[in-house]
Amino acid sequence: MNTIKTIEWVKNNVVMIDQRLLPEKEVYNTYRDYKGVAEAIKKMVVRGAPAIGVAGAFGVAIGASKIKTDDMKAFKREFAGIAKLLASTRPTAVNLFWAIDRMTRTAEENSRLSVAELKKRLIDEARRIHREDIEINRAMGRHGQKLIKDNSTVLTHCNAGALATAGYGTALGVIRGAVEAGKNIKVFADETRPFLQGSRLTAWELKKDNIDVTLITDNMAGYMMKKGFINSVVVGADRIAANGDTANKIGTYSVAILAKEHGIPFYVAAPTSTIDVKIKHGDFIPIEERDETEVTHMKGIRIAPKGINVKNPAFDVTPARLISAIITEKGVVRAPYAGNIRKLFKKT
Numbered sequence: 001m002n003t004i005k006t007i008e009w010v011k012n013n014v015v016m017i018d019q020r021l022l023p024e025k026e027v028y029n030t031y032r033d034y035k036g037v038a039e040a041i042k043k044m045v046v047r048g049a050p051a052i053g054v055a056g057a058f059g060v061a062i063g064a065s066k067i068k069t070d071d072m073k074a075f076k077r078e079f080a081g082i083a084k085l086l087a088s089t090r091p092t093a094v095n096l097f098w099a100i101d102r103m104t105r106t107a108e109e110n111s112r113l114s115v116a117e118l119k120k121r122l123i124d125e126a127r128r129i130h131r132e133d134i135e136i137n138r139a140m141g142r143h144g145q146k147l148i149k150d151n152s153t154v155l156t157h158c159n160a161g162a163l164a165t166a167g168y169g170t171a172l173g174v175i176r177g178a179v180e181a182g183k184n185i186k187v188f189a190d191e192t193r194p195f196l197q198g199s200r201l202t203a204w205e206l207k208k209d210n211i212d213v214t215l216i217t218d219n220m221a222g223y224m225m226k227k228g229f230i231n232s233v234v235v236g237a238d239r240i241a242a243n244g245d246t247a248n249k250i251g252t253y254s255v256a257i258l259a260k261e262h263g264i265p266f267y268v269a270a271p272t273s274t275i276d277v278k279i280k281h282g283d284f285i286p287i288e289e290r291d292e293t294e295v296t297h298m299k300g301i302r303i304a305p306k307g308i309n310v311k312n313p314a315f316d317v318t319p320a321r322l323i324s325a326i327i328t329e330k331g332v333v334r335a336p337y338a339g340n341i342r343k344l345f346k347k348t
């Protein structure tokens, strides 16, 4: 199950599937420098918090590998510029900053080596981040699948699948875990306006895996819940505050309220690298505002009047009180989140 190659390190280049072209075209782009990788993150060639993290790490590695100096001081100066540019691409998914910090720490801890040796270490570290992400997702799948009942239907929002990670997925990893455990699972995928990650990506990757998926538009979720078609909700996360408040794709908050109203469990699946313990609660999470053409246009065709006022926040924050549990690679966390998240970070 799941053979999609979202992002890979191939012969010292970064290869990514162009997610803007899915589901019609399966095109793999090769990036040979960090500026290209930064642009790919900004323009959504690669998206989804863990995948952005891996792209950030690969971007640092490829940028560092091309620095033309043997002098460590000069190397470090250029390295800082590379890290800064990559960190400026998207603001909400904390995995990007987490990965860049990890790469920066690797550079600092190995600055006694020669520049050539350090370059190798950085490539190794980025590849480790990539490998670990797949293992982490599989662990989340094993923990999370226990929450999903046999013969049930799961609603998901956006794409928190193989395409949003190095592979397997977070929310879709939990669904894959349940299917692999032999459960009969049906999935409802919200289309996820305006970028359509649900219809273009989630529907595509689940169908490819022969998982029973039904596409609905975002405004159908309440009706489907009321009719009894949905038994649980599983979504991913871009940043989780220390108190459990969770930023995820715009529309997630509405789904969480609907789930509460209908007594349906609402689960968040995310690696611990998505938890930002420095942020006390959700109000402090930076929310990316994207270009208004994502709302006014569809495939280049205008679908709103010229000159109309538009808002396009890419994420919203679901308060912890609406979340039944957070599924991580270290186990399932329930309320009270502040204390239990702290305990999670004490676990080895």
Ligand code: MRU
Pocket: 047, 048, 049, 050, 093, 157, 158, 159, 160, 161, 164, 165, 169, 170, 171, 197, 235, 236, 237, 238, 248, 249, 250, 314
């Ligand atoms: O704007 P995107 O497509 O990067 O947003 C992605 C999401 O909101 C995902 O749900 C989240 O990153 C979790 S991915 C495992």
